[in-house]
Amino acid sequence: MKLSFSLLASALGNRPRTDDDLNTVIYAHSMIRTAPLTDQYAKSLRQVESFSLDTLRSLEGERGSVSAADIAAIAKNITDPYSTSNERVVCASDNPYPDFDGKCNHPTGAGQPLQGYGRLLPASYCDASGAPKCGTDKRPLPNPRGLSLYLRSKCPQSPNDKTTHFLNTAGQFITHTLLQTPDRSKDTRCRCTLNSSDCLKWSTGSDPVFSGVSCMFVTRSAVTLSDQDGQLVPEQINQLTGTIQAGNIYGFSEIHARSLRLPGSPFLETQDHTHGIYIPSIAQINAKDGSFKPITDKFRLPSGLNERGYDPLFSGDNRVLENPILGSWHIMYHRLHNILAQEIIDADPSLQSDSDFVFNEARKFNIAIMQKMVYEEMVPALFGNSLDKFDNGSLRPRPSDFSARFRTLLRPSNRPINQDHDRTGPVIFNEFATAAFRYGHSQQPETIVTKDGQYRVQSTDDIRDNFFDPHVLIQQGPAAICRGAATLQGLSTGPAFGDSVLHNLFKPHGVDFGIDLFAINIARGRDHGLESHKKYLKKFKEDPECADLYRGWRGMRPEWNALVRDQYRNRDWEVDLYVGILMEKHLDGAAIGPTGACIIGKQFKTLKTQDRWFYENREFWNDEAKFDQVKKIDLATTMCLTLGDTMNRVPDMPFIADGFPLDGKTRKMVNCNNLMNRLDLSEIYGEPEEPTSPPTEPPTEPPTEPPRPENEPICDFDPVDRVVDCSNRGFDSMSLELMAERLRRTHAYPVDVNVHGGKERRQVKSDAVRIINLSGNPGLKSSDKGVFFLAIKEFNFARTLDIRNTNLNISKDEIHQHLPHIRQSFV
Numbered sequence: 083m084k085l086s087f088s089l090l091a092s093a094l095g096n097r098p099r100t101d102d103d104l105n106t107v108i109y110a111h112s113m114i115r116t117a118p119l120t121d122q123y124a125k126s127l128r129q130v131e132s133f134s135l136d137t138l139r140s141l142e143g144e145r146g147s148v149s150a151a152d153i154a155a156i157a158k159n160i161t162d163p164y165s166t167s168n169e170r171v172v173c174a175s176d177n178p179y180p181d182f183d184g185k186c187n188h189p190t191g192a193g194q195p196l197q198g199y200g201r202l203l204p205a206s207y208c209d210a211s212g213a214p215k216c217g218t219d220k221r222p223l224p225n226p227r228g229l230s231l232y233l234r235s236k237c238p239q240s241p242n243d244k245t246t247h248f249l250n251t252a253g254q255f256i257t258h259t260l261l262q263t264p265d266r267s268k269d270t271r272c273r274c275t276l277n278s279s280d281c282l283k284w285s286t287g288s289d290p291v292f293s294g295v296s297c298m299f300v301t302r303s304a305v306t307l308s309d310q311d312g313q314l315v316p317e318q319i320n321q322l323t324g325t326i327q328a329g330n331i332y333g334f335s336e337i338h339a340r341s342l343r344l345p346g347s348p349f350l351e352t353q354d355h356t357h358g359i360y361i362p363s364i365a366q367i368n369a370k371d372g373s374f375k376p377i378t379d380k381f382r383l384p385s386g387l388n389e390r391g392y393d394p395l396f397s398g399d400n401r402v403l404e405n406p407i408l409g410s411w412h413i414m415y416h417r418l419h420n421i422l423a424q425e426i427i428d429a430d431p432s433l434q435s436d437s438d439f440v441f442n443e444a445r446k447f448n449i450a451i452m453q454k455m456v457y458e459e460m461v462p463a464l465f466g467n468s469l470d471k472f473d474n475g476s477l478r479p480r481p482s483d484f485s486a487r488f489r490t491l492l493r494p495s496n497r498p499i500n501q502d503h504d505r506t507g508p509v510i511f512n513e514f515a516t517a518a519f520r521y522g523h524s525q526q527p528e529t530i531v532t533k534d535g536q537y538r539v540q541s542t543d544d545i546r547d548n549f550f551d552p553h554v555l556i557q558q559g560p561a562a563i564c565r566g567a568a569t570l571q572g573l574s575t576g577p578a579f580g581d582s583v584l585h586n587l588f589k590p591h592g593v594d595f596g597i598d599l600f601a602i603n604i605a606r607g608r609d610h611g612l613e614s615h616k617k618y619l620k621k622f623k624e625d626p627e628c629a630d631l632y633r634g635w636r637g638m639r640p641e642w643n644a645l646v647r648d649q650y651r652n653r654d655w656e657v658d659l660y661v662g663i664l665m666e667k668h669l670d671g672a673a674i675g676p677t678g679a680c681i682i683g684k685q686f687k688t689l690k691t692q693d694r695w696f697y698e699n700r701e702f703w704n705d706e707a708k709f710d711q712v713k714k715i716d717l718a719t720t721m722c723l724t725l726g727d728t729m730n731r732v733p734d735m736p737f738i739a740d741g742f743p744l745d746g747k748t749r750k751m752v753n754c755n756n757l758m759n760r761l762d763l764s765e766i767y768g769e770p771e772e773p774t775s776p777p778t779e780p781p782t783e784p785p786t787e788p789p790r791p792e793n794e795p796i797c798d799f800d801p802v803d804r805v806v807d808c809s810n811r812g813f814d815s816m817s818l819e820l821m822a823e824r825l826r827r828t829h830a831y832p833v834d835v836n837v838h839g840g841k842e843r844r845q846v847k848s849d850a851v852r853i854i855n856l857s858g859n860p861g862l863k864s865s866d867k868g869v870f871f872l873a874i875k876e877f878n879f880a881r882t883l884d885i886r887n888t889n890l891n892i893s894k895d896e897i898h899q900h901l902p903h904i905r906q907s908f909v
């Protein structure tokens with residue numbers, strides 16, 4: 083078999099793998115794991131790593147004699163470079179902009195680089211010093227490569243019929259603003275002949291593809307220490323902020339952001355390239371200031387992958403060129419920054435002199451637009467029609483069943499919300515980083531297809547030849563790449579990976595194989611001591627946020643029993659979390675099964691509720707006009723705004739496969755002309771217009787209302803005042819009455835219509851329909867319970883209803899019982 087592969091390889095002109103090729107693969111893998119940290123953070127990382135490993139070693143046999151909490155606190159202190167530097171950190175509560183490195187997100191340091199990951203279940207290493215997970219009888223778990231080949235041979239691949247490849251790559255793009263786990267010390271260079279506790283290797287001796295290669299390995303992840311119920315355990319570390327602050331565009335430190343910014347200007351550096359404005363090259367940044375070199379060095383591409391020798395491109399995250407679609411996402415949001423900055427200046431040219439203000443405002447808009455894409459398009463597309471099954475639909479961006487019936491009448495949750503003041507700060511769960519969100523690896527297709535402005539296929543290239551290679555991005559351009567990704571579907575999530583990542587990850591040019599990403603993911607889960615799939619399944623079935631995901635679920639794939647028998651010695655309690663997640667049948671309409679969905683749901687809920695800089699928080703803007711502006715920009719609009727002249731039409735739901743119904747809606751093509759005017763900052767930053775004197779003659783025609791932009795909802799809902807406001811939207815009193823009547827009849831809850839303008843302080847606008855708690859009493863009464871519940875459910879305002887100052891007669895316990903998820907709101 084091996085012979086025939088090498089014969090085939092030489093027939094194709096390929097050559098056997100050499101040491102240089104191995105170095106290419108190792109270099110590419112280490113790029114993925116090495117963030118461009120500042121000196122300070124890099125030093126803290128190395129310090130905490132040696133402190134943690136030394137401590138674990140020196141505590142052998144002495145466990146229990148030290149306070150795990152105290153030692154974990156020391157480790158935490160080391161990971162905060164500000165704790166040891168002379169730099170005094172001042173965190174103004176009214177600071178209008180997030181820090182690049184996330185400092186001041188939370189007093190505990192949450193949201194800053196080098197935080198340890200959180201866990202949904204305690205770590206389960208093979209021994210107390212953190213050896214990779216093994217079987218409960220201490221025997222090794224199945225060979226990772228053996229598992230990946232077995233699953234590929236037993237499980238049929240199926241095409242993804244629900245979502246496009248664009249959704250998949252959005253997941254990767256967002257991963258790269260959230261997290262990057264570092265390898266252990268640079269001093270150890272793992273190889274097949276080395277036995278080191280810093281390396282995790284597995285045999286590929288008789289592998290049908292990896293001819294002449296005896297093993298595969300990963301360098302183990304760096305760790306800090308955490309206190310796990312009084313036990314000191316290793317915990318992996320995030321080099322990024324663990325928040326969606328567009329760090330992948332601006333970098334995760336002041337100096338990185340400075341390197342990307344055009345000096346003295348609100349704009350980001352760019353270069354004119356083959357298809358318009360691109361992100362800058364590292365040569366360009368180095369020429370500007372040599373002190374940026376330590377950062378740009380982390381973007382150098384391995385010549386065995388970038389065989390044509392293109393100048394590497396530069397951005398906020400050094401994985402930017404891992405594949406050409408990812409690079410296109412970077413270009414989109416990079417360009418968007420400059421478009422936003424230009425809009426602000428156009429609105430008020432005098433702002434040109436305040437470049438910091440314009441830069442910061444544009445960045446903040448960009449962050450908000452990226453977050454909106456995640457919560458209103460990416461998460462809903464991933465969960466499909468099962469979104470309501472997670473935590474009572476708390477991640478749903480619009481009212482659930484109510485929306486389906488009244489989508490045309492009521493606007494979704496689009497008023498700012500009040501964040502809990504007792505939040506504990508953002509955290510990334512290890513299970514999310516190391517298992518659930520790697521679901522995307524299993525969806526990789528074999529090719530990158532680009533399309534021209536008419537959506538005709540323009541080019542097709544193998545993914546295997548384009549890892550860390552800018553070629554397709556430069557030849558075809560980001561617009562054609564995005565059009566291709568948004569209209570093509572890859573594989574459905576599952577245990578049978580495509581060849582592009584199963585055998586050919588980081589395949590050097592001219593060689594016939596690379597490495598196996600599935601095997602790496604399995605090994606990584608063990609390196610991080612993730613508990614088994616079965617333990618999570620059991621826990622989540624009882625979890626209030628996730629139990630619903632398992633109701634009516636169709637169970638594991640048909641190959642499950644054979645897998646457990648053939649690979650895990652009939653011990654289903656030992657199946658790796660990642661393997662188990664991929665073996666679950668998908669939830670209805672979703673791209674994953676319940677265990678993956680539970681972890682992903684918990685992660686995005688945590689990011690939403692715990693990040694100081696979540697864009698829907700009232701304090702994010704303290705300005706509803708800006709909030710409203712963000713709410714108008716969806717991904718289709720971002721594509722139209724950023725992808726240049728050839729972008730005339732876009733799918734209105736770029737993540738949803740053609741013909742697949744999401745919440746009863748299927749995608750259609752829309753004209754960019756109808757979307758681009760959704761971005762209008764002239765009123766927000768411009769001078770208010772002088773009132774014009776009334777015309778001398780009355781106009782002959784009554785002024786017609788400008789057409790409402792597509793999908794613009796008709797009414798606003800104010801969660802604090804509990805008022806639905808349809809004023810100034812062309813409603814007359816009769817239609818308001820009719821709408822109220824429909825609400826009364828279909829939902830049987832009290833609806834009060836005040837079409838003449840109320841005297842009440844809360845009722846600020848005339849022509850408002852108040853639908854909740856209407857008897858003139860702003861407090862909730864016991865009899866209002868049903869109403870209140872309905873409102874929460876339908877408007878999904880669980881976290882925003884401010885009922886602290888009301889005459890609440892319902893006992894708190896009663897409310898907790900019904901709404902455990904709003905417990906935090908009661909102070």
Ligand code: HEM
Nearest residue numbers: 114250251253254257261262263405515519520522523606
């Ligand atoms: C061509 C596409 C992709 C390639 C080649 C790729 C490659 C990789 C590699 C090599 C790693 C490091 C593995 C390790 O050593 O543990 C990784 C990590 C990861 N990938 Fe991907 N990936 C791709 C797409 C995606 C997508 C689409 C998603 C999500 C939807 C994703 C999510 C992740 C996550 C969450 C991690 C963990 C990051 C960390 O802990 O640092 N990746 N990927």
